[in-house]
Amino acid sequence: MRTPLAVLPNLLGTAGNHPTTEEPAWPSGVADDHTPLEFSVALDNTIPPALRLLGETIGDKPSAVNNARAFERVLRSAARDFDISTERYDQVRDLFLPEDSSAEFLLWYSTVFRAGHLPALKVYFNPAAHGEENAGELVAEALSRLGLNDAYRDLREHALLRGEADRCVFFAVDLHDRPHARVKVYVAHANARSGDAIRAAAAVSGIDPGQLAEFCAIAGGTDAFAGRPLVSSYTYVSPDTHRPSGYSLYLPIRDYVSDDEEARQRVLQLLAWAGFDPVLLDRAIDALTDRPLAEGVGLIAHVSLRLGIPRPGMTVYLSSEAYAVSRPRRLSPVQ
């Protein structure tokens, strides 16, 4: 019998059989060592944790266009076998999937596994599919096709305030049509401070700015995020088509620590702060690696804080390090 897990080898594409002792066949941006896969554990106050995989399907002749085509083939056959609806995907796919593109990727996916639930699938399009300069227009058009007519104006007023420093980096849709199917827009804030995230979060009502400031301070150990950028995401859940219902902040913790032991200590502190069982972190790390944490950096890649609807919580992103481990570094003094 086919189980939902049976789709995973297909989702990996040709990367599934590629030896990890060789160079990766495609420099996927999903993870720093170009493994086209990243794990994450999403923690919620009310339901059991979810294990998620973010990935890029790698095609026979890897390129952004061919990888997207390979993913689509998997998707069409999975849609027949599993509880997947491609309705939203089909409404916008032509915008984001040109025949030819110099973008770094065109399609990524994530799978969500949660005990007692059917796995869910989400796809990420690249707003820069037709070049960085057209990203805003593409996102505006995609939102309006999905009935979110005012959403882009709202995004411009809250999240895209600093010229080229604020950029739309992902456009994601859930591939199911149950209630709470989401559309998400992700905005990267180059060289930001927690205040920039707080301003961006004000697009969603009822967000506590203090929580975001504390999260940034604990996770980042600084208030100047000059390395990999802070990223905001906005979640649109029907029937609320005017304003986003949820806001998440992603912090690429690996750029703000010297090694993974320091990252682990910060995440343990965050888990305690948010009221989660800290044991979960070590269980997840132990499942992935037995290397001494101080001997590398980037195993713990990001942490995110989710606020508002559908559910508040925290997510920890973990690399597989299938191809390489990044060396720990000495941090220059923080200003």
Ligand code: TRP
């Ligand atoms: N590796 C990329 C980055 O760090 C993309 C990515 C993977 C990402 N997981 C993420 C971006 C979580 C934001 C949040 O930018």
